[in-house]
Amino acid sequence: MSSISGFERIRRTTDAGDGALATGAIGALCLVAAFAAFMLNSTFTVLPVVGFVVVVGYGWVAHQAETARALTFLATVSTVLVLALITVFLVLEAIPAFALMGVEMFSLGTPVRLFGVTVLPGVETFWSTSQDVYALTPMIWGTLLTTFLAMLIAGPLGIAGALFISEIAPPAVREVVKPGIEILAGIPSIVYGFLGYVVINSYMMTNFALPSFGSLFVVGIVIGLMSLPTVVSVAEDAISSVPSPVKDGSLAMGATDWQTMKSITLPAAFSGVSAAVLLGVGRAAGETMAATVILGHTQALPEPLYDVFGNTETLTSLIAGQYGNATGPHMSALFAAGVVLFVSVLVLSIGSQLIEARMQHQFGGNR
Template sequence: MKNKLYREKVIESLLYLSAVTAVIILFLICIFLFKDGIALFQEYPFLDFLAGTKWYPTSQPPQFGLLPLLFGSMIVTFGAIVFSVPLGIAVAIYISELAGEKEADLLKPLVEILAGIPSVVYGFFGLVVLVPMLQDILDLPTGQTALAGSIMLGIMALPTIISISEDAISSVPRAIKDGSLALGSTEWQTINKVIIPAALSGISAAVMLGIGRAIGETMTVLMVTGNTAVIPGFPDGLFAPVRTMTATVALEMGEVPQGSEHFYALFAIGSVLFITTLITNIIAEHIKRKYKFNLGAGQ
């Protein structure tokens, strides 16, 4: 009995140590990132960085305007959401409510496989297949556009949206579904008016996590968006080359002298990305907790 209690204490201690280690690592990353990011503003005005419309790091004097990169990231992410959210929720509804057992057992692993494909493979597929296709179909000067990035990011966000949405829909109590059908509702009316609203918090969390995946993606957008640091219009900016914040860091970090203004500007971009992703994940976690609470109360 004493040995069993001792082993349990050891396991609890190891788990606690793992949790503390993860928090410490995150804290150190924050210090490392923000320390160099804030260093930019000792010489470069904060408002010029935040509201600047030009990213010319090699000009004299250099210009580190965030807006072209921020709006580039926003338009690519917006396009990815428009593409992936309706499709992902539709697939989740089909797997959970309409597909047969064998069909659902086949589709679920295929969705999970999509999540395991490296981003560089998605980028290569987009560059070789999607970019020439968009250029020919839409008669564009180049197919490396925000639209290409949106479609590829939408495909990459699908596994997250489908998996979490499917779990949320499947977790709706069976009694609610049976009650709706017993009152004379059709299967589609039950899905549309009962199941979707009951699972809405979980679906919202899936969408937020999908957005987080799209915002933080680097390699795919680097390969298919054209990497032109200009403020895109809307909606015509979808059909023009753009540059995202992640792609800028990946492209330029290897070429800048350590300790230069340009070096610190890239860390400032990383800080903005970190804050954006953190806020997105916090919102998603809040929605998930609310979903679990509401589901527990309903049961």
């Protein structure tokens, strides 16, 4: 009798496995069909999508464990695939602009010579749709400068705010301040941009007599304030995760609260704090609406280059301001700006990861 029961369990398990495999195969076919129909711009794309939803619903009822594993695997693969498709699409659309401009896309205006040889030719104008001239140098410089200014605000203030909330503030204050900061992170960027345009920009024009309405300095302040809640929230979570016995041991050895925070808490939470700053840098570099609202959209380098009160353009504001009426080489040049921004953020992310790994190696005692 027990042998019959054992064979019955094996049979049921095999049948369930076969059913889950068949369900997964049908769902995969529906996904492939939906992707193919979407790429062909077919109006029947919705049919395989509905089929996939039905298959998932049936699988969740009949084979829940297998369906859950398949969905998590699908989510992972989809993330990588979407990122790869975006990258390929950006590069393909930007190739005509790179072919048209060549190295002149990164020209400084005047030719750059090295040992009597011109290594970077100059251009008379940086950006002219009528002449098909699309040099991105002013926009790259504007993006770098506004990001740098923003992180001068969001980096130190964000870490200091995280330390205050986690280590210094009483529980009653912490319960009020942290939710308030998280709410600030959810305010739309257009609201920050409009407030910066109306309040800070007007103040700068009235009291500092700026030559133009809108400046990189104002954009840096606004983006820094926008990035601040993100840095504070993520860094505070990282600092709070440091085990209490580690900090108590430092205090027991006679260290002050500040010495403990500086020498124990921050190094122990360095990975999370660096991730918080990295998220802030990413938001600052990719911010669109605040820069679009505030800047005067001048495609020229400020004179001198370090003039933060100058008025130029960023890569994001260029794309947002001109994509509506762009065609041909003009549209390709905007995609090239997107590629440059994408590569810049990627390099920044990789560099930050290398710094984080180096710091963890040092703090771990392996030099």
